[in-house]
Amino acid sequence: MSALIEIITSDYGIHLGILICIYLILAQSLNLTFGLGRLFNLAHIASCAIGAYATALLSTEFNYNFFICLLASMVISGIFAVALGVISLRLKTDYFAIGTLAFSSVVGAVLINWREVTRGVLGIPGIPRPEISGIDFYQNINFLGLSLVLMLLVQVFFYFIQKGRFGRSLRALAEYEEAAMSLGRNTARIRNISFFISSVAAGMAGSLLAYYLNYIDPSSFSLTEMVFVLTIVIVGRPGSFWGMFAATLFIILLPESLRFLDISSSYLGQARQFLNAGILFLVVYWKRNSLFPEQRQV
């Protein structure tokens, strides 16, 4: 027990705590579109990247403070989501997934090739941690506190969204769109709003990530990251609010256990990816009949 407390309060434990907060924001927000709305949204990490780069550029080039950068990251991610939504939400299921995947690829290509702004593969270093009311967020324990507050705010927000009228409408259109329409639901608008909300939260997670790492580059927002967040949502049971908590803890902490095994550090990264892929495969296979139920049609 004392060893566990020691790990939790260690620098390593605090680092994991911050990661859990950031991934919980990402997972819960993806859960809105993918879990409740059954939108195969593969642009979530691209929204996170937009948020992260917005914070990185605004804080390093223009010295804007934490609140402005955070807000700007959320707004810019939201604007991109609206633009993407107008085009891709006209597409259904598989085509929507392809559309969002294409968007992610475009964002990745822009981050690498627009060197004048993003510095390409070199990334943006020196992102300053915030300082609010004299609290030094370069101390990781303080940054964990900030992450916890933001994460909890996001969770409370998504709880009410999911359990309220909007969440119900989203679940209805996911199950039987025409029946939802026959109850007066503007399903295109509901989808657009869910995509917007989800992307705004992803932008927030990106901003937090940029502040935490002090450095970002395009490799932090690859398809592998998208699959990682998708794995959390699938393991947590798409649509389940509390499932995201359990799955985030499980998916982040389980591969960490590999650190305590006698594995060379050069193989550790690959071993984690294999483990995540294995978990994803097993859950998808086990839940193959209920994970992606067919949408009914007239």
Place this chain on the structure above:
Amino acid sequence: MLKVSDLEVSFDGNAVLNGLSLEIKEGETVGIIGPNGCGKTTFFNCVSGFVSAFAGKIVFKEKEIQTLSPSERANLGLGRVFQNFGIFREMSLLENLLLAIEGNRKGASKKELKEVANDYLKDIGLQSKINSKAGSLSGGQMRLLEIIRTLAFGAELFLLDEPTAGVSPKMKDDVAGIIKKLQQAGKTVLIIEHDINFIQKFCSRIIVFNEGVVVLDDTPEKVRNNQQLKEIYFGQSA
């Protein structure tokens, strides 16, 4: 209440509705029958807005609606009950009803909404299952839930697509009972049904479709004894 003129719909070049015209007056209960593939469900889909007509006019409550979206038509009072059960199986009965009632009771508390939902469920004898998943209901119960949900939403014209499909013979009486309640409430009801014995209990008119047009429009008795109906269904000649 509903006037449809010269409606034409085709899929992949195959005409399904060939200039179909009909008129339904407010408070009427009208049955629609016809052989498979004659365009009955396509007609409902077209009126509901799920299928676009390339020609013709649909007027509902004195308003042309063919350019409106399905949700806009629903909000005008057009209620649709689907052949393959339009309930949300993954949701509870309460949630199914909340989807119908919360839009027109803005400002009502959760408790008040639940009470309204409970009252509707009482009407169909399912109040004890208010928190059960709708997918756990029998076919007949699902149909009752869908019809009462459409009533709770505030529909004025009900398009019932084979309401007895997937319903046990015992539950058919319950479905007939709720259709009678709609009539008593002054609602206009259009029913697609294969079972002429079922619809003649409450229909003042029966319209017969064949090859995308109306071929008969008369009282149930006259339609039943019409030679043309036998020819359509059985290919018999007089």
